[in-house]
Amino acid sequence: MENILEIKNLSTYFYLENSIVKAVEGISFNLRKGEVLGLVGESGCGKSVTAYSIINLIDKPGKVGKGEVIFDKKDLLKINQNQLRNIRGKDISLIFQEPHAALNPVYTVGFQIAETVKAHNKNIHKKDLKKRVEELLLKVGLSPNKKNSYPHNLSGGEAQRVMIAQSLSCNPKILIADEPTTALDVTVQAKIIKLFKKLQKEENFSLIFITHDLALCSQIADRVAVMYAGQLVELASLAKIIKEPLHPYTQALFGSLPQKERRKERLAAVGGDVPDPDRKPKGCFFGPRCKIKEKDCLDKQPKLEEVKEGHWVRCFKRGDRG
Amino acid sequence: MEKILEVKNLKKYYPVQKGIFSKTSDSVKAVDGVSFSVQSGKTLGLVGESGCGKSTLARAVLRLIEPDLGFIFFKNKDITKLSYKEMKNIRRNFQIIFQDPFGSLDPRFTVFAIISEGLINFSANTKKEVIYEKTVKAVEDVGLSKDILNRYPHEFSGGQRQRISIARALVFSPKLLILDEPVSSLDVSIQAQIINLLINLQKEKGLSYVFIAHDLSVVRHICDQVCVMKSGKIVERGETSQIFANPTNSYTQRLLNSIPQINLHSTS
Numbered sequence: 194m195e196n197i198l199e200i201k202n203l204s205t206y207f208y209l210e211n212s213i214v215k216a217v218e219g220i221s222f223n224l225r226k227g228e229v230l231g232l233v234g235e236s237g238c239g240k241s242v243t244a245y246s247i248i249n250l251i252d253k254p255g256k257v258g259k260g261e262v263i264f265d266k267k268d269l270l271k272i273n274q275n276q277l278r279n280i281r282g283k284d285i286s287l288i289f290q291e292p293h294a295a296l297n298p299v300y301t302v303g304f305q306i307a308e309t310v311k312a313h314n315k316n317i318h319k320k321d322l323k324k325r326v327e328e329l330l331l332k333v334g335l336s337p338n339k340k341n342s343y344p345h346n347l348s349g350g351e352a353q354r355v356m357i358a359q360s361l362s363c364n365p366k367i368l369i370a371d372e373p374t375t376a377l378d379v380t381v382q383a384k385i386i387k388l389f390k391k392l393q394k395e396e397n398f399s400l401i402f403i404t405h406d407l408a409l410c411s412q413i414a415d416r417v418a419v420m421y422a423g424q425l426v427e428l429a430s431l432a433k434i435i436k437e438p439l440h441p442y443t444q445a446l447f448g449s450l451p452q453k454e455r456r457k458e459r460l461a462a463v464g465g466d467v468p469d470p471d472r473k474p475k476g477c478f479f480g481p482r483c484k485i486k487e488k489d490c491l492d493k494q495p496k497l498e499e500v501k502e503g504h505w506v507r508c509f510k511r512g513d514r515g
Numbered sequence: 516m517e518k519i520l521e522v523k524n525l526k527k528y529y530p531v532q533k534g535i536f537s538k539t540s541d542s543v544k545a546v547d548g549v550s551f552s553v554q555s556g557k558t559l560g561l562v563g564e565s566g567c568g569k570s571t572l573a574r575a576v577l578r579l580i581e582p583d584l585g586f587i588f589f590k591n592k593d594i595t596k597l598s599y600k601e602m603k604n605i606r607r608n609f610q611i612i613f614q615d616p617f618g619s620l621d622p623r624f625t626v627f628a629i630i631s632e633g634l635i636n637f638s639a640n641t642k643k644e645v646i647y648e649k650t651v652k653a654v655e656d657v658g659l660s661k662d663i664l665n666r667y668p669h670e671f672s673g674g675q676r677q678r679i680s681i682a683r684a685l686v687f688s689p690k691l692l693i694l695d696e697p698v699s700s701l702d703v704s705i706q707a708q709i710i711n712l713l714i715n716l717q718k719e720k721g722l723s724y725v726f727i728a729h730d731l732s733v734v735r736h737i738c739d740q741v742c743v744m745k746s747g748k749i750v751e752r753g754e755t756s757q758i759f760a761n762p763t764n765s766y767t768q769r770l771l772n773s774i775p776q777i778n779l780h781s782t783s
Contacts, residue, residue, distance in 0.1 A: 235702035378564040379729065383773035405702065408732070408775040435777055449707035450777070451736030456755070457714060460736075462707035466672045 197399050198224035198247070198285075198367055203260035205239075205246045212471040216242040216255070218423040221497070224367065229393065229400040231414030231431070233407055233446075237467060239423040240403045241290075244369045247401075248281050264367070283313045286360035290372040292352035296344040302355045303340025306330070309362045329358040332395075334388060350381035357388065361396065369401045374409070386412055407446055411435060419443050422468055422478040425497055429504040439500060439511040442479045477508070485510055518591070519691055519723045520576070520609075521552040525585035527568075527575050545571040546582070547747035553691065558717065558724040560738030560755065562731060562770070568747040569727045570614075573695045576725070577611055578602060589691075607637050610684035614696035616676030620668040627664040630654065630683045637687065653686040654679075658712060674705035681712065685720075693725045698733060710737060731774045735759055743767045 201221050207214040217239040224230055234240050246257045249270060262269040264285065269277065281287075289295040297305060306326045311317060317325075327337035333354040344352055353373060360368060370389070374382040390413060393400055404410050410417055410431075417434045419427040419442065427440040438444045448461030465482040474480055476491040483490065490509055497507040526549075528542040545568045553559045561569050575582040578594070586595050594605060613619040620629055631650045634641065651661045657678040668676060677697060684692055694713070698706040714737065716722055728734050734741060735755060742752040743764065751764040762768045 235704060379731070379773040380564065380769055382775075386775075406775065407703070408777050411777045412775050445704060447777075449703045451710070451732045453735065453759075456736055459711045459714065460707040462711055463704045464708070466674065466705070467702070 194225040194228070196223040197226045197264070199261070199263040200224075200247065201261040201263070203243065203246055203262065204258040205242050205251055205255060206258055207255040209254060209471075214470045215423055215473070216470060217246060219260070220420075220423075220425050222418055222425065222428055224399050224401060225416075227393075227397050227399055228415045229402055229413050231410035231417040232401055232403045232420065233405065233410050233417060234420035235405055235467060237470065238420045240405075240420055241371050243420070244287065244371050244401065244403055247369065248285050248287065249277060250281075250287075279313070282309050282360075282365075283363040284365055285367040285369065286363070286365040288353075288356050288360050288368065288370040288373050290375055292349065292356045292376070293344060295356060296352060298344050301341050301343055302347070303330075306340070306355070306359045306362055309359055313363045325362070329362055330355075332361065332392070333358045334384075348381075349377050350385065353377065353381075353385055354388070357385075357392070361392065364396065365398055367399045367401070369403070371403045372405070373402075375404070375406075382409070389413060407450065419446070422473055423470065424478060424507060425505070426479065426507045427505065428497075433501075433504050439504065439506045440479075440508050441483050441485055441511075445482075445484075516557075517555040518552045519555045519589070520725070521586075521588040521591075522576060523550045523586040523588070525549045525572070525575060525587065526583045527571055527580060528583055544747045546575055548585070549744075549747070549749055551742050551749065551752065553723050553725055554739070555690075555723055556717070556721045557739040558726050558737055560734040560741040561725060561727045561744060562729065562734055562741055563744035564729060564770075567744045569729075569744055570695055572744070573611065573693050573725065573727055577606070577609060577693060579611070603637075607633075607687040608689055609691040609693065610687065610689045611693040611695060612677075612680050612684055612697050615700055616673055616680055617668075617700075619680055620676055622668055625665050625667055626654070626679055629668070629679065630664075630686050633683065634686055649686055650682075653682040656685055656716065657682045672705075673701050674708060677701065677709055678712065681709075681716075685716070688720070689722070691723045691725070693727070695727045696729070697726075699728065699730060706733070713737065731759075731771065743770065 203217060203220045205217040207216055220243055232240050245251055247262050249257055251257050257270055260270065303326050306329055307322050310322060310325055326340050330337050330339055335351060335354050347355065374385050377385065402410065402413055414431050416430050418425055421442050427443045434443065438447060445463040451460060463482050468474055468478060476493055477495050480486050480490045495507050495509045497505050500506050500511065525546055527546040528544050530539040531541040531543060532538065533540040549572060551559065563569050571580060574580040576587055586593055589605060627650060630653055631646050634646050634649060654661055654664065659678055698709050701709060710733065717724065726734065726738055738755050741755050741758045742749045745766050751758065751762065751767045758767065759771065762771055
């Protein structure tokens with residue numbers, strides 16, 4: 194399948210007064226046309242920073258360092274702000290986690306949706322604009338009358354639908370959804386996931402779905418990328434990740450999920466904590482918590498390698514076996 | 516089996532005031548006639564979406580919020596009408612653990628001060644050595660080392676803080692713990708550690724839990740009985756296995772259908 198976005202060795206560091214926080218360290222993956230890529234990891238592993246780095250939304254003291262983000266034959270990290278602005282919101286758009294924090298409380302939602310449309314179609318007629326806004330609201334399952342509501346009139350689920358309408362307003366080729374359902378209740382979450390699936394079929398955009406919830410990811414993703422401490426540790430199709438996760442961290446994540454058949458039993462938890470971003474271990478980042486580690490793991494950094502077709506793992510022990 | 520806690524027809528309404536004279540025009544029925552009981556040594560799950568009254572119920576049961584109506588029996592003793600003093604004596608038997616371990620620990624207290632504060636409060640004449648011993652015991656029970664006692668909450672991660680909260684509750688050797696979303700602010704791998712800890716503590720000490728959560732897969736894992744709450748009322752109750760296998764209430768069904776499951780069939 195054709196790649197629509199190629200990310201090569203992306204690194205984003207935050208330069209603090211007395212330390213450098215390496216939030217994202219050398220991430221590489223491709224996004225294929227029309228696929229849903231789930232980006233999974235625990236808090237602080239660099240999922241969101243990766244998403245923001247793709248469209249260079251990192252503010253000081255952070256900086257996207259080396260690396261390339263190739264979209265439409267252009268490197269998004271090299272082009273200037275004006276060109277970038279034409280791509281943001283149009284070709285690549287982003288949905289944030291907290292819909293109420295992302296919407297402006299003093300404008301109606303209709304105005305905010307129209308704003309994006311106008312920004313990319315300068316000469317659009319007023320009537321067309323109004324039609325487009327209503328059409329977008331309908332598409333995300335809201336009544337067109339909602340365009341006159343203010344964000345505080347909306348429930349969390351409705352606000353998230355407005356965010357989705359806004360991000361879809363210019364028919365993006367790539368949609369990046371950063372934990373779009375984390376702030377919502379499960380029943381609402383289920384509806385939003387259903388909406389994402391429907392829209393993805395209709396609009397055929399590529400979706401990067403960021404979440405910390407593996408089970409949720411398995412509902413929507415075609416491929417899954419697992420992140421740990423700023424690195425990609427495993428990347429494979431959903432079926433492969435579920436059936437035979439190769440990285441010990443991915444295995445541990447699955448072990449941590451309560452299962453139907455094993456009530457009241459101990460969960461296979463990983464000991465220890467995620468390393469501090471400015472005090473990462475010397476060797477494999479997961480090394481100190483790993484159950485199958487060897488001496489080498491604590492000294493040297495494993496590389497992300499393709500062990501089987503389409504199955505990438507960053508681990509010495511697994512790499513040798515595969 | 517012995518009932519450790521029984522709640523009958525508990526109600527807590529909050530008035531909605533309007534106009535310049537703050538006339539009470541309506542009320543929010545946060546908890547609206549709830550009855551349940553917890554068996555000794557078992558775990559009761561309280562499930563529901565945000566705003567359904569779970570946390571108000573938890574606090575009302577401990578009389579941290581005064582309920583408007585209803586009865587609370589602790590070991591068959593009615594505690595609803597007890598005076599502040601009488602209540603204080605009985606409080607050591609039940610403890611609450613809050614959701615947010617960042618908000619519930621005083622940042623200016625050392626871990627030792629946090630955990631021992633209650634001990635000093637409840638028994639002013641206890642010797643210092645005894646307090647120290649009990650504190651160390653509580654800290655070790657939750658899987659932390661006693662070296663942390665002189666450190667401050669900000670030095671710990673979310674999981675460790677939640678362990679400190681649990682230690683603070685355990686220091687009285689309570690009979691009943693009310694856990695108000697104890698793992699929902701934690702990452703999955705840390706969440707698993709805390710769940711294991713809770714299961715172990717229950718086995719070792721015979722604790723009873725009221726486990727409040729919105730994450731149904733965690734509830735299924737840890738609870739013996741489940742009550743499903745909606746808008747201040749319990750809409751369904753029963754044994755965990757039965758509720759998850761055959762939910763009868765339409766809301767419960769909808770809730771259960773919404774849990775994301777790892778589904779292999781959809782991928783092939």
